[in-house]
Amino acid sequence: MSSVKDVAHGSRRNAYTALILSTLAMIVCFMSWSNFAPLASQVAEMFHLDVSQRTLLLATPVLLGSIMRIPVGILSDRYGGKKVYLILMAFILIPLIMIPHVHSFGMLLFAALLVGMSGTSFAVGVSYASVWFPPEQQGLALGIVSMGNMGNAVAAMTLPYISKAAGFDSVYYFLILLTVIFGVLFAIFCKEMPVDKSKTISGALSVAKDSGTWYLSLFYFLTFGLFVAFTNLTPTFLTGMFHYTPVTAGLYSALFAFVCTLVRPVGGYMADKKRPMTLLQWVFIAIIIFAIWIMLSFHNQFMFIAGIVLVGLSAGIGNGVVFKMVPYVSKGNTGAVTGFVGAVGGLGGFFPPLIIGYIYQWTGSYELGIALLALTGIICWFALWKHYIHGDVHIVK
Incomplete structure (x- = not known):
């Protein structure tokens, strides 16, 4: 970020404050969004859940957090990301307060659905942070703000320890406290983004x-969906197949999420320098190869974990590359495009845990579910090759 003149709107200080606090607020929101994954074994024992119920619980927050990214992204463009972010953080407190007090699986699913709203923080954060930086710097800037995905990893590392040391309810009191603290910080230190009051909902939906x-959206369905699905499923894989404790399995899930997240700005930076579509072609090839690797290594602990890390690297770079292109689709409607792309990407994290859980119920094996990941990679690669690599279509020239 080179000079004050390079910043799209306002001062460099406003830009960096927006970038830093958007990222930190997203980390806190994503901790709530993924709170059930590292506690899955404990919750399954408390509510007597089978594998399909357990995977349904993991997938439920992803559903609302994905679908609602579209209207939330549009509202951010129209009324300002700061206002929307603060309302969102206030809303998240409702399910966080509910969860320690529910006593049935049905009510737990309802609370899980509501806490899914925390996943919409992605659409708000990208819309809010992007306006402060010029196009030639947005790949790196959006890669940085998207590191808010790290909240999945932070949750995996911290929540099992809190639950073990202070009890299940303490996890949610901790998340409530974090949400309040960062809501206050965001309210005090962040400036509202410039908005175009003449924008209409129909205009935003034109994207x-x-x-x-x-x-x-298709490409993000694979890359971000892989990130969400594997962050949620890794503890289940490791406790079920290799008999890890929930705390140790949570650490490996955190490793996967960290790898995915930390390389995301690298993908954005690379896409600032090279043609994004060419980079994506290699990302998809890598995902296909490493998905097959994982599928063949379910009985080899070292190979399985190595495959998880490698597919995480590929997905993280792919996430950064995809979001380099988002602001170019429709000028002034970054929040709307982010909403659509983020929604479909989130659904990519919703369906795999359900499908893999049901396949496991039927077959007693996870391999077929991972084979479907490789097939999705092939579909994305073919669409990219036909439409962009050998076609005449360009998003970023």
Whole structure:
């Protein structure tokens, strides 16, 4: 970020404050969004859940957090990301207060659905942070703010320890405290982003007519969906197959999430320098190879964990590359495009745990579920190759 003149709106200080606090607030929101994954074994024991119920619980927050990214992203563009972020953090407190007091699986699922709203923080954060930086710096800037995904890893590392040391309810009191603290910090130190009051909802929804929105959504369905699904499923894999304790399995889940998240700005920076679509082609090839690797290594602990890390690296770079292109699809509608792309990407994290859970119930094996990941990678690669690599379509020239 080179000079004050390089910042799209306002001072460099406003830009960096927006970037830093958007990222930190997203980390806190993503901790709530993924709170059940590192506690899955404990929750399954408390509520007597089978594998399919357990995977349904893990997938439920992803559903609302994905679908609602579209309206939340549009509202951020229209009314300002700061206002929307503060309302969102206030809303998240409701399910966090509910969870320690529910006593049935049905009510737990309802609370899980509501806490899914925390996943919409991604659409708000990207919309809010992007306006402060010029196009040639947005790949890196959006890669940094998207590191808010690290909240999944932070949750995996901290929540099992808190639950073990202070009890299950303490996990949610901790999340409530963090949410309040960062809501206050955001309210005090962040400036509201410039907004175009003449924008209409129909104008924002017009991004759905652009094929670029849907191609990026497909690509993000694979890369971000892989991140969410494997962050949630890794503890289940490791406790079920290799008999890890929940705390140790949570640490490996955190490793996966950290790898995915830390390389995301690298992907954005690379896409600032090279043609993004060419980079994505290699990302998809890597995901296909490493998915097959994982599928063949379910009985080898070292190979399995290595495959998880390698597929995480590939997905993280892919996430950064995809979001380099988002602001170019429709000028002034970054929040709307982010909403669509983020929603489909989130659904990529919703379906795999359910499908893998049901396949495991039927077959007693996870391999077929991972084979479907490799197939999705092949579909994305073919769409990219036909439409962009050998086609005439360009998003970023």
